[in-house]
Amino acid sequence: MxxxxxxxxxxxxxxxxxxxxxxxxxxxxxxxxxxxxxxxxxxxxxxxxxxxxxxxxxxxxxxxxxxxxxxxxxxxxxxxxxxxxxxxxxxxxxxxxxxxxxxxxxxxxxxxxxxxxxxxxxxxxxxxxxxxxxxxxxxxxxxxxxxxxxxxxxxxTSEGLADLARELETVRGVAGPLLTRYRVRLEMSGGEALPPVAMPSVALRQALLSLLTAAVHRAAPGVVTLRLAQRGARLALELYARPEAGFAPLAAEEDAASLRDAGALLRLSGGDLALSDEPGRPAMEAQLPLAEMVPVLVVDDNRDALQLLERYAAGTRYRVTSCHDPLQALEVAEREHPALVVVDVMMAGLDGWQFLQRLRQGPAAACRVIVCTVLAQREVAMALGADDFIRKPVSRQAFLEALDRQWAALGPGPAPGRGSLRAGPGSTARQGG
Structure with missing residues (x-):
């Protein structure tokens, strides 16, 4: 050659x-x-x-x-x-x-x-x-x-974000027979109230399983400790492998290829993987990309409707603040400047049209507004300055797609609800609130 x-x-x-x-x-x-x-x-x-x-x-x-x-x-x-x-x-x-x-x-x-x-x-x-x-x-x-x-x-899939706590529990269950076979105890800490991870659930699950399997081989028999800590826009997942005294770490034949696959899945999502043999350092440290959270103000005087939309947004990138009083909602919008506002029309005291007019005249005029109503009044909504319009009863898919459209409209790049993030390689997903 x-x-x-x-x-x-x-x-x-x-x-x-x-x-x-x-x-x-x-x-x-x-x-x-x-x-x-x-x-x-x-x-x-x-x-x-x-x-x-x-x-x-x-x-x-x-x-x-x-x-x-x-x-x-x-x-x-x-x-x-x-x-x-x-x-x-x-x-x-x-x-x-x-x-x-x-x-x-x-x-x-x-x-x-x-x-x-x-x-x-x-x-x-x-x-x-x-x-x-x-x-x-x-x-x-x-x-x-x-x-x-x-x-x-x-x-x-439209589910481009993953619930890390849920995926860890799934992986722990799948790896259960392996833990028993190699007499390894798994200890986990630091996984409370974490935002979604910006990668498909199944990809995260396979990466975690590959990492845990390799850690089990290194610790057999002994303890694998998994620690989580948020560091800016990423989450550090550290795995420590501690075999019992007198036992040397196993070197499974497939571990190298498995870890290479895990690293590739993480990097394709904008994360990373580092390996170490140094005493006191984690054997594996995965950097998981976290989803950028999008603040959404939902205004409706029907509390059942508010709870429904909160459930729709649970597990997505959208962080919902609910408000049943439109006057109070105006104050919240002016104080917190949410990225998106979803407003009903038929509300007592101040209806949705009046709310929209006052919002557009105030400090929060730049918010993207979605009118969500039973009325067939798309033309009126758009004429008054709404950015989107959806009819009630609204499905979860229609609600999230409207949020995706307006979030994407706030800046360049592909719609964030389908596996991509403004801050890096991510989806329609959010933390309920």
């Missing part, structure tokens, strides 16, 4: 793991493409490769159908945007087989561009280990499959 082919294989491997620090840190491309002080900084390599792809973007005068555009789009969508081959082939209206051929050609062009850009001589290229990518490429295929499964989860 020529040194150019070896370089291209390492390049393909790095691009397949563009957002996985542990893989990029071990890539031999770092010392080739980066200054010495950045050679083992994985995100520096990620940025360098992304910038190299961007540098291939054709100029303004290039015709839309030019081959240069095809090369750029293939690299951009396949590696930077993590599109699957099937999705990209469909988008480009070609077969997957044809896509693979064109992708290989585009990758070769990118490799040539990098060789020229960084002045890589034959001697420097020859220093690459030709055998290194083989095992890595096999794991790369596995990681690609895991990424596809994760993105499918995000697209196929």
């Amino acid at each position: 020529s040194s150019e082919d070896t370089f291209t294989r390492h390049l393909r491997h790095a691009l397949n793991h563009l957002y996985e620090p542990d893989v990029l840190r071990a890539s031999p491309l770092g010392p080739l493409l980066l200054p010495p002080e950045q050679a083992r900084q994985p995100m520096a390599l990620s940025r360098a490769l992304t910038e190299a792809i961007e540098s291939l973007k054709p100029g303004p005068g290039t015709p839309p159908g030019a081959p240069a555009w095809r090369v750029y789009e293939l690299l951009l969508y396949r590696y930077v945007h993590c599109a699957t081959q099937a999705d990209l082939a469909q988008q480009l209206a070609i077969s997957v087989r044809q896509l693979r051929r064109e992708q290989a050609q585009a990758l070769a062009l990118l490799a040539e561009h990098l060789v020229r850009r960084y002045g890589l001589t034959e001697a420097r290229l020859a220093a690459l280990d030709a055998a290194a990518p083989d095992a890595a490429e096999a794991s790369g295929e596995e990681m690609g499959a895991l990424r596809r499964e994760y993105h499918w989860l995000q697209e196929s």
Whole structure:
């Protein structure tokens, strides 16, 4: 195999793991493409490769159908945007087989561009280990499959946030036979009143099970301690493995692959995973991304209706403040400036139309307002400054979708209710209140 082919294989491997620090840190491309002080900084390599792809973007005068555009789009969508081959082939209206051929050609062009850009001589290229990518490429295929499964989860479910306490209890039950078999006791602390985790429940569950299984192997027989602590927009989950005196930690064959999968699931969600063998430090520390909580003021003089909407919002990102007195609700809105306001129309004293007019004239005028009423008065609501309108009786899905629409309208980016967050990779979910 020529040194150019070896370089291209390492390049393909790095691009397949563009957002996985542990893989990029071990890539031999770092010392080739980066200054010495950045050679083992994985995100520096990620940025360098992304910038190299961007540098291939054709100029303004290039015709839309030019081959240069095809090369750029293939690299951009396949590696930077993590599109699957099937999705990209469909988008480009070609077969997957044809896509693979064109992708290989585009990758070769990118490799040539990098060789020229960084002045890589034959001697420097020859220093690459030709055998290194083989095992890595096999794991790369596995990681690609895991990424596809994760993105499918995000697209196929509206529940993009997870209740950590509930998932921990589920995992504890699933791992029960394992704990018994290895004579390990599990102790947990710090899981009270935590906001939702910004990743699909099933992905969080599998990551937690992988971590706990590896910790059990390290502690057998003994104690696994799980500690939780919120640190800004993330939650630190620490696992300590303490085998009894005289016992050495087990080294299960599948633990390395299982921990790699757990780390990949966490990083795909904007979290991270660190492992350590140092005494006194957690054997595993997972950084879980927390959902950004959205304050919502709900105004309705019917207490049953308020309780219903509170139940709808329970377990989502929306933190509901309920108010049955519209005059008091105006004071709350002016004092707390909620992101969203949901208001009924037929209320005694001050009806919803009057409430809306006064809200729009006061300090809380920037709030996004959803009118929720039995009346068929969408036109009136919108004319008075409402941002959305839903009819009673309202389903949970319709209520949360209205909240999602208005929350998304407050800033750029995809609708937060379907697995994405403004602050990072997250869904329709909130903590009841």
